[in-house]
Amino acid sequence: MASKPFHLAWFLGNSFGVHGWKDPWGGRTALDWASPSLQIDLARAAERACMDFVFFEDSVFVPDNYGSSMDFYLKRALRAPKNDPMPLVPLVAQATRHIGIIPTISTSFYPPYLLARLMATLDLMSEGRVGCNFVTSTAARAAQNFGLDEHIDHDTRYEMADEFVEVVKKLWTSWDADAIVADEERAVFAEPGKVRTIDFEGRFFKSRGPLNTARPPQGTPVLAQAGGSPQGRAFAARHMDVVIAAVSTVQEMKAYRQDLRQRAARNGRDPDHIKVMFQVMPLFGDTDQQAREHLARHRAGQDPAKMLAAMGSLFDIDFSTFDLDAPLAELTTNGQQGTLKRFLSYGRTLREIAGNFTFGLENIAGTPESVASQLAELMEEVGGDGFVIAGPMTRRYIAEVTDGLAAVLQRRGLTRERYTHRHFRDHLMEF
């Protein structure tokens, strides 16, 4: 491998929802969206490409922001229907041998004990291959599904998230790694002295412990998050092994990574132990010209209303009531603050923003060879740590990335060519 390889993984937005509906390469989505076969095919292909992990986004509400109605979203299968991604984890684990698997959970609504037990079980079942994406859940409708009339405010949600992670980490270590001796002669399965209560009592959570299953093989499953506000970054810098960053310029990439590394160092952590992976949606063609035309068609074909409906559901804002051509007043949200700040920086009016905004690195197109060069240049400039692929999900696209792009990256020694460790975290921390 070359001296400076980078990490590659897959971020599956809309997770266990409807993919490729109306896409000419979408297969029989209408019939089989609820089958796990696409996600399993994705994981197998990503493992063939020796990626670090597959990441399953999630949300727990049906949006009704745009036009103050669910209609727009339901008609287009936009964010609903969406199955719970947790049952995908053991299926993907069974269909693969090495790749890491990261489902998403909400720190605002999951009881920490249940989550700690679930992730410990999955880490034990997969022999050390799972991680967990901690989100605070941003939508008022999600909060209402869990019995709250109004959502907890943004900063308090992060304070809860912080305490949540503290509790689950304590639960995961409530059994020593060598607590299970299974000593038949002494008739001792687990050593009682190696299992302890945690007696946690914080501002938001209380848990006695110990966990009623053993310590996960990784000790702590891989911890991941994606929030970009100052509170989100502080949370990441305290706990996370990997952060998914949605930014769209090389300057933003550099600044994001530098900021997180500095914050981690201020917390006494080794900055190399927090990996920043940038969201990228490369599009491909047989020639660069063809790929650029593909990208231009893709952008021109995007429906501004769909983009505003999707973004509005992240901010709890109904953009259908706005004049597209009027200068925008300052907007605030109790939802995704980091994303709203970036969104508003893309123009003076909603029409300008809808035309220009990109969630991640969305302007990369070419042959597999030339996309590989573009990614390599970005990494050279930024210094690490890698990319998560988040392009339009079809089996054709999976093949373009894993058999096209990833094969070139591997040939050039830019990404991993084989898995050399047992556990997910060890692969993540390998370089």
Ligand SMILES: Cc1cc2nc3c(=O)[nH]c(=O)nc-3n(C[C@H](O)[C@H](O)[C@H](O)COP(=O)(O)O)c2cc1C
């Ligand atoms: C790339 C990316 C992926 C995300 N994935 C999820 C997700 O799966 N589920 C979710 O509820 N929020 C998700 N979020 C939202 C973040 O976890 C976070 O809650 C949100 O960005 C608000 O945090 P902020 O105010 O710190 O920006 C994602 C955000 C980004 C940028």
